[in-house]
Amino acid sequence: MRGLNHDLAYRAIEAGSLDVIDVYTTDAEINDYQLKLLDDDLNYFPIYNAVIVYRVELQRRAPELVALLHHLSGRINEADMAAMNGQVKLENQLDSQVAANFLKKLLLLMPIFKLTHVGYNSKKILMNI
Secondary structure, eight states: OOOOOHHHHHHHHHHTSOSOOOOOTTOTHHHHTTOOOOOOTTOOSOOOOOOOOOOHHHHHHOHHHHHHHHHHTTOOOHHHHHHHHHHHHTTOOOHHHHHHHHHHHHHHHSOHHHHHTTTOOHHHHHHHO
16 A cells, blocks of 8 residues: 555545545644544554654753743643644745634643743743744
8 A cells, every 4th residue: 555645635536536535633624525434443543642842952041931832841732733734735924823813722721830831921922922
């Protein structure tokens, strides 16, 4: 089995040339093309989990940012990621603006004690996003 570029695969689905394609569950096109996801009950496809990657020197330069990143870990669910992907891919919004808007919303929803006990000012971070 060989893979197919996802953009081509979605166009082929739309044109009726393909009936089944592989997708990432956070693809914006799933809802746009009204596709139904099938269960991978045989675990054929590997699970792809996002991880935070940063240079070691960032801990020295901006420990507040690293602390914030750790607090954000695990807080972006599939639905939110798919919605953000849709804003970028289907609505042509800037990825940096979509991410900034999500972070602002997320930081406003996070309990304040989580923000203050790691030693940074949440209002300052919100102003800089």
